[in-house]
Amino acid sequence: MTYLRAVGRAFALAAFSVRSWFDVLVQLIAFVLLCGGLVFFLGPAIEWARGRSAVARKLAARWCGVEVEAPYRPEPPEPVRERDGWYRDGNQLYKRAFWVRWQHRLTWALEDPAANREFGWQLVNPLVTLLLPVAVLLGGPRVLRGYGRWTRWWLGPHPSSERRRNWLHRHLEALGHQFGILALSVVQLVFSVVQLVVVAGATPLTPRVVLWSRSITDTLRREAENWTGVRIPRPYQPPPGLPLPRADGLYQVGRQLYEEMIWPLQNARTRWILGDRATWRDMAGGALSSLVSLACSLPALVLFGWGMTGLWMLWVWRPFVSPRVRWSPLPEVSTHLGALTQTPLILLALVIAVAPAPWLARQQARFARVWFGPTESAQLAQRVERLKQTRSDVTVTQAAELRRIERDLHDGVQSRLVAMGMKLGAVEALVDTDPEAAKRLTAELRAATSETLTELRALIRGIHPPVLSERGLLDAVRALALDSPLKAQVTGSLPGRVEEPVEACTYFAVSELLGNAAKHGAKRVTIEVGFADGLLTVVVTDDGPGGANTALGSGLRGIERRLGGFDGRLTLTSPLGGPTKATLEIPCQLDQEPSSPRTSTSSETV
Numbered sequence: 255m256t257y258l259r260a261v262g263r264a265f266a267l268a269a270f271s272v273r274s275w276f277d278v279l280v281q282l283i284a285f286v287l288l289c290g291g292l293v294f295f296l297g298p299a300i301e302w303a304r305g306r307s308a309v310a311r312k313l314a315a316r317w318c319g320v321e322v323e324a325p326y327r328p329e330p331p332e333p334v335r336e337r338d339g340w341y342r343d344g345n346q347l348y349k350r351a352f353w354v355r356w357q358h359r360l361t362w363a364l365e366d367p368a369a370n371r372e373f374g375w376q377l378v379n380p381l382v383t384l385l386l387p388v389a390v391l392l393g394g395p396r397v398l399r400g401y402g403r404w405t406r407w408w409l410g411p412h413p414s415s416e417r418r419r420n421w422l423h424r425h426l427e428a429l430g431h432q433f434g435i436l437a438l439s440v441v442q443l444v445f446s447v448v449q450l451v452v453v454a455g456a457t458p459l460t461p462r463v464v465l466w467s468r469s470i471t472d473t474l475r476r477e478a479e480n481w482t483g484v485r486i487p488r489p490y491q492p493p494p495g496l497p498l499p500r501a502d503g504l505y506q507v508g509r510q511l512y513e514e515m516i517w518p519l520q521n522a523r524t525r526w527i528l529g530d531r532a533t534w535r536d537m538a539g540g541a542l543s544s545l546v547s548l549a550c551s552l553p554a555l556v557l558f559g560w561g562m563t564g565l566w567m568l569w570v571w572r573p574f575v576s577p578r579v580r581w582s583p584l585p586e587v588s589t590h591l592g593a594l595t596q597t598p599l600i601l602l603a604l605v606i607a608v609a610p611a612p613w614l615a616r617q618q619a620r621f622a623r624v625w626f627g628p629t630e631s632a633q634l635a636q637r638v639e640r641l642k643q644t645r646s647d648v649t650v651t652q653a654a655e656l657r658r659i660e661r662d663l664h665d666g667v668q669s670r671l672v673a674m675g676m677k678l679g680a681v682e683a684l685v686d687t688d689p690e691a692a693k694r695l696t697a698e699l700r701a702a703t704s705e706t707l708t709e710l711r712a713l714i715r716g717i718h719p720p721v722l723s724e725r726g727l728l729d730a731v732r733a734l735a736l737d738s739p740l741k742a743q744v745t746g747s748l749p750g751r752v753e754e755p756v757e758a759c760t761y762f763a764v765s766e767l768l769g770n771a772a773k774h775g776a777k778r779v780t781i782e783v784g785f786a787d788g789l790l791t792v793v794v795t796d797d798g799p800g801g802a803n804t805a806l807g808s809g810l811r812g813i814e815r816r817l818g819g820f821d822g823r824l825t826l827t828s829p830l831g832g833p834t835k836a837t838l839e840i841p842c843q844l845d846q847e848p849s850s851p852r853t854s855t856s857s858e859t860v
Contacts, residue, residue, distance in 0.1 A: 486619070550617060
């Protein structure tokens with residue numbers, strides 16, 4: 255590659271990269287519309303911007319000599335019509351495949367880790383490529399190859415492990431999370447004002463508008479947890495049930511009688527919305543969270559913008575447009591030496607802007623949790639309601655387990671024992687007249703006894719595996735991994751023995767998850783076991799095709815019922831294309847025993 259051709263390509267790449275800011279603007283507008291309930295624009299905007307990234311990968315291969323593969327997950331499959339003619343997506347049924355296809359493609363575009371890297375590249379790359387012509391003038395064609403590697407790092411396949419990302423990537427991503435929480439807080443503020451206006455002037459519309467606005471708050475809660483790890487539970491009271499008619503068929507609200515259900519239902523929903531403290535806390539949180547997020551993000555935004563603009567002024571504007579520049583509060587510069595002198599100060603400003611970004615993003619999320627999360631009274635009310643719901647599940651589950659044990663005993667062990675008793679009677683009749691036949695029957699009885707004992711042991715293991723009593727949960731999970739056909743790895747530590755009922759619940763839940771992973775084509779699975787702050791956590795991650803849904807799988811629903819009896823929960827993350835990550839969280843206590851393992855352990859089967 256000649257020197258002049260490399261310089262020309264550098265200018266072309268710089269001109270092409272500026273168009274990425276238009277893609278960023280389109281995606282931000284689509285995201286704001288999504289927060290406002292217009293959900294049809296974000297997915298197409300992300301896929302449209304991927305066309306520009308595809309061109310950038312081709313240019314990196316053609317002009318820079320660096321091949322860049324597409325990093326995206328496989329596209330979701332086409333929806334399948336069920337026997338009754340409907341298309342199912344979770345708990346929703348659709349008459350046409352369009353809605354299911356659109357939701358799957360939106361989830362596919364948003365949950366792909368490559369989407370976040372691509373957005374960061376669209377935001378940062380124009381600022382970098384504006385310096386590319388200067389770098390090529392000084393370094394020649396080799397600089398273009400370095401730019402190709404830069405493009406591959408952003409737009410190529412990338413390891414998903416958090417440990418492999420460098421410091422700059424993590425902090426730039428956290429800076430984006432700061433601005434994302436700020437944007438969501440501002441949208442929440444706008445809808446809080448709308449709610450106040452509706453409550454004051456159009457009370458009949460209050461339930462519809464408030465429920466619509468809660469979807470915005472739910473988005474803020476979900477993204478805050480995804481970005482910072484700070485979980486913000488929903489604080490709302492359960493909705494009211496349908497009104498019941500009187501003996502004469504009329505519906506009573508106070509002293510007023512209604513012939514139709516719609517008006518009592520409307521009154522009940524309005525009282526439910528206005529009587530819920532979380533409604534008013536959401537409105538107050540919209541204003542306060544916006545102010546706190548602005549205070550946390552504004553200094554970083556100013557410093558980052560000042561630093562990037564300063565680099566552009568020193569190394570792009572000054573060499574090619576104006577020989578003398580002054581970037582306040584720095585003195586005027588007219589030489590390369592002066593620019594080199596000021597560059598460390600500007601780089602220091604950039605470092606100061608991004609260094610506290612992860613901590614500030616977490617503080618923004620924690621403040622949002624104060625207003626958008628449940629209070630202690632709301633948590634108590636939710637816990638009571640959850641206990642009411644799980645009580646019936648536990649009762650049904652226990653009854654089903656008892657019926658299973660009874661059926662296994664009746665159809666298995668009991669039948670074998672009856673047959674053995676009949677054979678013993680035959681042996682007594684033949685022992686004097688036909689000793690050889692009696693010996694054969696005795697041998698058959700011995701084999702039947704062994705089979706019955708094996709079946710009885712399997713039944714006992716289904717009730718409570720002996721390995722739990724003998725070795726504890728961690729070793730029992732390791733034994734499950736060794737018996738699994740998958741390549742399994744178990745890591746973690748427990749400072750003591752878990753309560754026996756919780757051990758059994760967790761053991762069977764992990765066993766079910768391993769069975770599901772093997773059934774759906776996974777090759778490798780990792781199991782992480784840990785305990786902190788009174789919460790037992792087990793994370794099972796497999797490399798299967800993804801697409802798991804608790805609403806579709808009876809096994810996953812059974813796990814939820816098991817955990818519900820202990821006030822635990824199952825969190826499932828399974829995007830199409832994988833990986834599938836199931837997190838079991840169960841509040842419990844540990845029995846501190848000197849013999850319990852206290853160091854991290856690891857096991858792997860190959």
